[in-house]
Amino acid sequence: MLLENKVAIVTGGSRGIGHAIAVACAREGADVVINYWGDNDASYGRRSAIDEVVREIEAHGRRAIAVEGNVALPQTGIDLVSHAVEAFGKVDVLASNAGICPFHAFLDMPPSVLERTVGVNLNGAFYVTQAVARQMKEQGTGGAIVATSSISALVGGGMQTHYTPTKAGVHSLMQSCAIALGPFGIRCNSVMPGTIATDLNAEDLADEDKRAYFERRIPLGRLGAPEDVADCVVFLASDRARYVTGAALLVDGGLFVNLQ
Numbered sequence: 582m583l584l585e586n587k588v589a590i591v592t593g594g595s596r597g598i599g600h601a602i603a604v605a606c607a608r609e610g611a612d613v614v615i616n617y618w619g620d621n622d623a624s625y626g627r628r629s630a631i632d633e634v635v636r637e638i639e640a641h642g643r644r645a646i647a648v649e650g651n652v653a654l655p656q657t658g659i660d661l662v663s664h665a666v667e668a669f670g671k672v673d674v675l676a677s678n679a680g681i682c683p684f685h686a687f688l689d690m691p692p693s694v695l696e697r698t699v700g701v702n703l704n705g706a707f708y709v710t711q712a713v714a715r716q717m718k719e720q721g722t723g724g725a726i727v728a729t730s731s732i733s734a735l736v737g738g739g740m741q742t743h744y745t746p747t748k749a750g751v752h753s754l755m756q757s758c759a760i761a762l763g764p765f766g767i768r769c770n771s772v773m774p775g776t777i778a779t780d781l782n783a784e785d786l787a788d789e790d791k792r793a794y795f796e797r798r799i800p801l802g803r804l805g806a807p808e809d810v811a812d813c814v815v816f817l818a819s820d821r822a823r824y825v826t827g828a829a830l831l832v833d834g835g836l837f838v839n840l841q
């Protein structure tokens with residue numbers, strides 16, 4: 582098992598890619614602290630979603646706790662670490678994954694949409710990474726941090742002008758943290774998913790033409806599944822990637838390179 586007896590924190594673990602990461606970590610032998618938020622209209626019933634993640638982790642014979650909290654707030658990272666240490670004694674792995682992408686046109690983008698997106702996606706990744714890295718440094722046994730960036734760190738989106746810079750920022754954050762934290766044996770990498778079918782883009786991909794366009798453009802011929810990303814996160818979090826830090830792994834079925 583790749584993460585035997587490790588303790589992992591996964592932000593945004595109630596749904597989509599984070600759900601798959603949390604379960605993959607457990608399958609590979611880790612106990613997991615799952616963060617979620619649920620502060621939106623569509624979030625009714627999220628508690629049952631997180632309960633299901635806990636059940637799936639326990640079915641792998643591992644322990645799980647769910648911790649509600651908005652990652653945009655510095656205190657949430659601190660709380661996640663406290664809960665992990667109290668419940669499991671340490672933190673070995675962080676999957677900084679929570680993110681939002683409220684599609685919006687550029688010219689009439691309200692400041693509130695920009696600020697919320699930057700707050701959750703970029704500031705949130707910073708605060709949680711900082712809190713976890715402080716704990717890992719104190720433990721003195723290194724650690725692995727894997728952030729969910731995106732193919733959108735490398736290419737644009739007309740309805741994502743507030744979002745793509747946050748994903749470039751997350752990638753850059755991992756590069757700089759690799760330098761800052763390397764001396765403590767803490768590795769920092771990112772995954773860059775392409776188009777993965779989740780709640781984040783369900784509405785966007787309900788457009789049959791758009792969905793068909795992606796399926797045609799992706800050389801492997803299908804949209805990604807959350808598990809495609811989760812397995813790569815587990816690899817980067819594991820000792821198999823012991824000499825990998827500051828790297829970004831595209832998980833996109835070949836979408837990025839397919840110009841023509």
Ligand SMILES: NC(=O)C1=CN([C@@H]2O[C@H](COP(=O)(O)OP(=O)(O)OC[C@H]3O[C@@H](n4cnc5c(N)ncnc54)[C@H](OP(=O)(O)O)[C@@H]3O)[C@@H](O)[C@H]2O)C=CC1
Nearest residue numbers: 593595596597598618619651652679680731774777779781
């Ligand atoms: N889907 C895709 O094609 C791609 C996604 N990504 C990135 O992957 C990550 C996960 O996305 P995906 O699984 O698709 O999205 P989902 O919408 O399916 O899940 C988002 C998760 O983030 C949580 N979350 C949202 N806001 C906050 C917050 N303020 N504090 C804590 N948790 C929060 C949600 O919690 P709750 O359930 O409580 O609302 C949920 O668990 C994001 O960072 C996204 O940018 C990158 C590339 C492609």
Ligand SMILES: C[C@H](O)[C@@H]1OC(=O)[C@H](O)[C@@H]1O
Nearest residue numbers: 682731733775776781782
């Ligand atoms: C939400 C989008 O469909 C998804 O998010 C990303 O980061 C990818 O670039 C996709 O556009």
